[in-house]
Amino acid sequence: MIRKGEKFYLIAGPCAIESEKQLFETVSKIYQNIDYLRAGAYKPRTSPDSFQGLKEEGLKILAKVAKNFNLLTVTEVLDTKDVQLVSSYTDILQIGARNMQNYALLKEVGKIKKPVLLKRGLAATVGEWLSAAEYILSGGNKEVILCERGIRTFSQETRFTLDLAGAVKAAQKSSLPVIIDPSHATGEKDLIESMTLAAKAAGLDGAMIEVHYQPEKAKCDGKQSLTPREFNELYEKL
Amino acid sequence: MIRKGEKFYLIAGPCAIESEKQLFETVSKIYQNIDYLRAGAYKPRTSPDSFQGLKEEGLKILAKVAKNFNLLTVTEVLDTKDVQLVSSYTDILQIGARNMQNYALLKEVGKIKKPVLLKRGLAATVGEWLSAAEYILSGGNKEVILCERGIRTFSQETRFTLDLAGAVKAAQKSSLPVIIDPSHATGEKDLIESMTLAAKAAGLDGAMIEVHYQPEKAKCDGKQSLTPREFNELYEKL
């Protein structure tokens, strides 16, 4: 379990599960340096024509590869109807930024017995983020991890604006662990190392980082994915 | 049905259905001046401790009062599991701003035979808004109405920032009707009249306005609700 103030946790893996080979090749190069494997089987994409994920087939690949390397997993759930299914395959359920105020979904994951990683919505205040966590906590599920993944501002030379001070403030105001997602927050691989080091220095609890063994061929977010080698170099600096 | 370029439609009613008396008293004073009655039975509230709506009991009240005044209705749905139920009671289903990128819900309402009023997310670009509409359209449901309800910006002297130019741009780029929600966009009753007149002058297709017969006693959004008298005065100016 991810506990507040204990260590700096690393969650890594590709944006989407594309195939067993893709996941295996990626994980085989980084598994010794990560605490959790992350990869998406249900992908919330802006356009209905974009790759939507492998769904249950992807969950099976995730579970198989994770078992092979003895890793725990994080994966996203999008629909109240899928909560039981996804929960049966993964260790931590992720609620994405677009669903931070999907209260039906928050209530549903509040009923399960697995931790929930709750991303901050891209226009959510810290107060709204903590209130969204309350929807899960008040359902009886006390294991919530908060994840700052960048807010939407006028400044779009980075994909989003990492609100590091907001993340620290959330950590000060609640008893929940708080991590960052520098990959989505910045959208640029050249900023991931500095933001991860900054998050650790600021006292936060971890980072979730996109890694792909062939970023240039990734079905989503290749531009912001580290290679396994780059990830391992970052691990050494931490 | 709300058709693009035909007239300036008025959708009005209280934020939430609180009781049959509350809805009846409100509607009885404005029914002659509105095209659709709006009122919420499922309320997406920031805190789990706030009033969450009367749910199916509210839908029954809505249907009963609407039938009494021979009105068509608009009401919000929050969960994929409730789409069939809500659809059986109302004429138009509303997808709220917080759920604009709840793609599971968009796909579900794409399968039904009733129009969908799609609010713009509070940090959504016009492009993302139109892409969200695509999720519904590509499911086979061609009746989508776009509703601009204010975006979240640094400027918080109004509750949100009404992006009237963005709404006009959405109307230019798509064949769908576009309306505004000045009540949520501004959060102030003193700005509703001017913004509604502005939307009509700008060529948009309508406005959705909160009206409550006793705004000071409303369970939500009382500060931004017009009284029936104020609404009828606005109707005269239009």
Next chain:
Amino acid sequence: MIRKGEKFYLIAGPCAIESEKQLFETVSKIYQNIDYLRAGAYKPRTSPDSFQGLKEEGLKILAKVAKNFNLLTVTEVLDTKDVQLVSSYTDILQIGARNMQNYALLKEVGKIKKPVLLKRGLAATVGEWLSAAEYILSGGNKEVILCERGIRTFSQETRFTLDLAGAVKAAQKSSLPVIIDPSHATGEKDLIESMTLAAKAAGLDGAMIEVHYQPEKAKCDGKQSLTPREFNELYEKL
């Protein structure tokens, strides 16, 4: 003088004074339909390598062309050192958005006897905008016109976000006239007509619109400039 609540004033002209021919050709086609001629001699440009304006030579052209058509003028001043000079050539001095909190400049124009058109800063609250006006008013100059020209938000499909509700709120909170600049606010000629009609319907006092007789050859802001014919059509609709 521009007075609050009296009529809907139109201020028009090119972004920059480029030559006597350019200004004369533009003005000759619209002078009957405008209340004030606007054109810049000192241009605040993002890059030091961009065209910076014709400076005093431009002021002379402005005064000459205005006199020929018996028009009053508006032009921008950028430096405290130039206030007296610019004031000697124009009827209204403009403080641009970038200088809204250039308090040295505000104090300087507070000492002169000519009206000041104060644009809202692109990240200024309504309160800060009115406080900036106070700097001018408290210097003894009581003729201030407020101009909303779009604020900077995440939404960048239009150049800026026209905050029409904020402009109406400024008008409600102060005794000063309030106009809009739809050209800078939207950056698109196809949105200028709808926003100008909306501003009039919302009860504001006027609009400042960029017009160039050859927009495709303009040294700045050509994309958002109306042709004289388009401007005159808008005048007719108003």
Next chain:
Amino acid sequence: MIRKGEKFYLIAGPCAIESEKQLFETVSKIYQNIDYLRAGAYKPRTSPDSFQGLKEEGLKILAKVAKNFNLLTVTEVLDTKDVQLVSSYTDILQIGARNMQNYALLKEVGKIKKPVLLKRGLAATVGEWLSAAEYILSGGNKEVILCERGIRTFSQETRFTLDLAGAVKAAQKSSLPVIIDPSHATGEKDLIESMTLAAKAAGLDGAMIEVHYQPEKAKCDGKQSLTPREFNELYEKL
């Protein structure tokens, strides 16, 4: 001189020079741990009724106290007319966020022989910030230090949003040193330590921090000022 990549510089001192006693008492407790003393004699305040600074009297106090402790100084200049005067008293001239696009002022400080600390405007992109620096550099003054002081976003639980990734990006794109101002960026003393440690970990060149020997009595920004003891504790952690 502040050089890129050399060390993590600390610039500290009170927001405003209030009296010789105030400055002396503050500096006497921190002078051993700072590289530069900062304090304002000309204060850009939102309201004309707020304390505007001691002006030249303040500059004299600053120079006297700095000489006593053998410190170099940073202070803000607001008006082109004051550049020579301020330059005669200080080692580094500061251009504040409100004046980042006051191009007349940028050109004026481009002509002097002292370094300029250029704060990012609160709605400026990284590109606009670097272009503003170009106005100084192209005048012949090659000593520019960039300072990120928070941008204005919807998120107002902190005073501004510290854009740490944007600051790192500016450092990557230019050859100029880049520091942060965590005091203005967050507006909260409880966030200053974590943001300063984060900036150092991210590879930036320093921090400018408000320190006052009696924050509760400060004429401006007391809420975000560290006490000398708190500042010295932060120094030890760095």
